[in-house]
Amino acid sequence: MQLILFLIFALLAVGSAVNLLWQRHPISSALSLIGVMGSLAVLYLLLGAEFIAAIQVIVYAGAIMVLFVFVIMLLNAGEEERTRRSLFARFLGLPLFVLLLAQIVYVVYKPSAGDLPVQFGGFIGGAREIGRALFRDYLLPFEVTSVLILVAIVGAVVLARSER
Amino acid sequence: MVPVSWYLVLSAVLFALGAAGFLFKRNIITIFMSIELMLNAVNLSFVAFAYYWRHIGGHIFVFFVIVVAAAEAAVGLAIIITVFRNRETLNADDLEEMKF
Numbered sequence: 001m002q003l004i005l006f007l008i009f010a011l012l013a014v015g016s017a018v019n020l021l022w023q024r025h026p027i028s029s030a031l032s033l034i035g036v037m038g039s040l041a042v043l044y045l046l047l048g049a050e051f052i053a054a055i056q057v058i059v060y061a062g063a064i065m066v067l068f069v070f071v072i073m074l075l076n077a078g079e080e081e082r083t084r085r086s087l088f089a090r091f092l093g094l095p096l097f098v099l100l101l102a103q104i105v106y107v108v109y110k111p112s113a114g115d116l117p118v119q120f121g122g123f124i125g126g127a128r129e130i131g132r133a134l135f136r137d138y139l140l141p142f143e144v145t146s147v148l149i150l151v152a153i154v155g156a157v158v159l160a161r162s163e164r
Numbered sequence: 165m166v167p168v169s170w171y172l173v174l175s176a177v178l179f180a181l182g183a184a185g186f187l188f189k190r191n192i193i194t195i196f197m198s199i200e201l202m203l204n205a206v207n208l209s210f211v212a213f214a215y216y217w218r219h220i221g222g223h224i225f226v227f228f229v230i231v232v233a234a235a236e237a238a239v240g241l242a243i244i245i246t247v248f249r250n251r252e253t254l255n256a257d258d259l260e261e262m263k264f
Contacts, residue, residue, distance in 0.1 A: 002165065002166055003165070003166055006166045006170065010170075010174050013174065013178060014174070014177055014178070014181070017177075017178055017181040017182070017201060018181065020181075020185060020194075020197065020198070020201065021181065021184060021185045021188060021189070026191055026193045026194050026197075029194050029197055030197060033197050033200060033201060036178070036201060036204060037204060040204055040207070040208055043171065043174075043208065043211075044208075044211050046166075047171065047211050047212060047214075047215045048215060049211045049214070049215075049223055049226075051223065051227075052207075052211060052223050052226050052227070055226075055227065055230055056207075056230070059230050059234060060200075060204070060230060060233070063234065064200070064233060064234055064237045067237055067238065067241055068193065068196075068197065068237070068241070071193065071241045071244060071245065072193055074245070075193075075244075075245065075248050075254065077191065077193060077254050080189065080190045080191040080194065080254075080255065081190070081255065089187075089188070093184075093187075093188070097180060097183075097184045100180050100183060101176060101177065101180040104176040104179060104180060105172075105173055105176045105177075108169075108172040108173070108175070108176055108209065109169055109172060109173065115167045115168065115169050116167065116168050116215075116216055117165035117166065117167055117168075118165065118166050118167070118168055118171070118215060119165065122215070123214070123215050123218050125214065125220055125223040129220050129223075130220065130223055130224065130227065133220045133221070133223075133224055134224060134227070137224075138224050141228065145228060145231045145232075148231070148232065148235055149231065149234075149235055151235075152234075152235035152236075152238050152239050153238070155238075155239045155242070156238040156239050156241075156242040157242075159239065159242035159243055159245075159246050160242040160245050160246065162249070
């Protein structure tokens with residue numbers, strides 16, 4: 001059952017990510033990215049990260065992507081035009097992509113020598129556990145993020161304001 | 165049963181696709197979305213490692229990554245709006261006055 005769920009949503013995530021690259025219109029890319037985020041939320045649930053899965057749907061797919069779609073519509077972005085393609089990209093792009101992929105897979109595969117099988121419910125990161133860790137061990141970073149958010153709000157307002 | 169390493173490989177595939185999109189795409193909004201894809205891939209790695217070590221710290225880190233991504237999206241999209249207002253283009257190839 002878990003294997004089937006993993007395969008379905010992993011393929012959905014990879015397919016949506018490929019579609020993000022394939023589509024030429026930004027709206028189609030944004031919708032594909034929402035597909036990636038939704039399938040990743042299911043994978044988080046399979047790994048026992050309940051709180052993170054909820055945050056993923058609410059904040060990422062809900063808030064951030066709405067911001068993206070809003071800006072795409074506001075700027076009335078059309079299809080991206082094909083530019084003169086460089087020979088470098090045409091002949092070396094795919095091999096370099098495969099090389100990067102092989103390197104990352106090699107590096108992340110090595111520490112998981114024991115290769116623990118994922119059992120649903122083996123480790124639960126619900127709101128209680130997250131909250132306890134966040135407000136005890138990570139209180140100072142949590143407070144610092146509020147300053148970061150404040151700076152981001154001020155910066156966004158200053159940048160997007162129309163000059164008179 | 166699915167081994168943890170499959171999640172890590174999936175995260176690597178998503179990260180490589182995000183990096184490829186960052187280099188291939190010409191629209192700056194799509195380039196920005198590729199960055200978000202890379203952040204998501206790294207988040208999947210964090211959650212998989214949190215399961216592997218049975219440690220909640222990975223989830224906390226993902227929480228902070230999402231917060232920073234939200235701030236980054238707000239500021240980045242404001243920059244894109246400003247660029248579009250000044251230059252009337254979203255094509256990354258046309259924004260080249262800082263190129264040597």
